[in-house]
Amino acid sequence: MEAKRLGLQTVVFRQAPCIVGCSTIAGPKEGEGNLGSYIDTLVDDPLMGQPTPEKAERMLLYQACQDALAKANLTEDDMQLFIGGDLLNQIISSSYCARDLGIPFLGIYGACSSIVEGLGLGALIVDGDYADSVLVATSSHYQASERQFRYPIELNIQHKKSNQWTVTGAAAAVLSKTRTGPKITMATFGRVLDYGIRSPNDMGAAMAPAAADTLCRHFQDTGTSPGDYDLILTGDLAAVGQKLFVQLVKESDYTLDSKHMDVGAAIYKPEQRSGAGGSGCACSAIGILGYVVKEMLEGKLERVLAIATGALFSPVSNQQGDSIAGIAHAVVIEA
């Protein structure tokens, strides 16, 4: 039997679980952005007619799950596990969504890296024959994140240029042994790195070292190089973070050039006044399950290394003077 582990941090999925169905949903701002055409469902009202953004986020997540199941021609009953994570305290969006779905639930928290953490774990479970099909989903909401991590929406704040705008949306994927759709062939789970960034205005900078570390570790573990991939996608480093990421990777003697794309930097148009770019669980998730999967189905991409990054902190830890740690996980997706 071939080895299932490579190097220090990478695992190989010999049965390569497939994304048999996936769906993305987002708000109007994301719809007007550069990736708008890759999002399956666009809603006009970011509050979804709900009284609070928390309830709206939950609805987005539930909708994404149902759409993904429908695309896979499956139902909740066919799912043996639901793996979900989000940004809200005690991951309430995922928990309440799991309540409504009625699928056995594993709640995860990797901040904005949740989607890749979820896909990686899901693939491990399916590849290990512990489940035939699992549902992986994540969500984020601008208003809900703003009020939890920053300030009230209507407050007089002039945003700094390094600020990022949380993506309002959700994405879900059904992973299964059935051999249709893009395959997940490898995963590299990342270490938590802290380079001493303290300002919550510099999230991209806090996550860039972790992203670079996971990427370089992946190359070393697998013996691959940037040339082996059609695209190296990072989640939500945004303008400032991606610049640092490219610099850090270069110091390890890898050049990414045009192979690299950051969803955070790409998702909004410059005139949308969103600082350095997008962030949030839905940002990386829309990039992977929207952009990458659609391009693969159209045959434009063959092999993609998708890295999602998360900033690990809470408003309390930040106010108590702790620095912001970063994490990054990577998966290899092949058409």
Next chain:
Amino acid sequence: MDKAQKDLHARYQQMVKEATPQPNRWKNLVMAFITGGVICTIGQLFYNLFEVIEPSRLETTAVTQAAMIALGAIATGLGLYDWLAERGGMGAAIPVTGFSNTVTAAAMEFKREGYILGMGTKMFVIAGPVLVYGILSGFVVSLLRAVLTGSLF
């Protein structure tokens, strides 16, 4: 933290500093000046109006500040104030209309957790420190002045 790690952090801080785009300082400065100036000019209009009907300068001051606070609250409710602040920066934050905005914005945001435990407890979540430290520092200088002039009793 060992020295190697400290050096790494320091070097990374430098990289971050270089990668972070600079604010448009001149544009921000001019916008803050104009925004703050216009708000104070509106304040002057109220002041001149109230001067006629109020008996003393202190009362004119009080009513003028209150009128601007009401104006700030209304602009916040209509969703105009965060738009103004995104462009005018400190020109929108520093006038009492900005103080009023912090109260109204918090009230609007946290009423979702109920009128008592949400709005009631969190209305002054940002304006609170302004009152606390305004009163604390005011108390200290007033006490100092009272002791120096012997007007304490």
Next chain:
Amino acid sequence: MDYLTAFLAGGAICALAQIIYDNTKLTPAHILVSFTVAGAVLGGFGVYQRFAEFAGAGAIIPVSGFGNSIVMGMLSELERLGWEGLFTGAFEITGLGVTTAIVFGGLMAVLFQPKD
């Protein structure tokens, strides 16, 4: 003429705050508190009132004027009541504004929802 001085003085105070905001890591809350305290302290030494005589609303409307109002209330009550005035005076002038903020803030919260 008083409109021009109000514009220039108020604009200058806000511009100073903007310079601090763009060149330090201080949050708007820190700057707001600092300006209030500065107004209160300068008021205690009688400096702010002289500035206000010339600048009018340009001195009254920024939060430094609000801080000054706190001290002016304390000092006028001190004259009237003695030491009790230090405790009753804070809201003598600003009470009107604080109550307005609560009444209008509450009203707006009932009427409107936050928007993106």
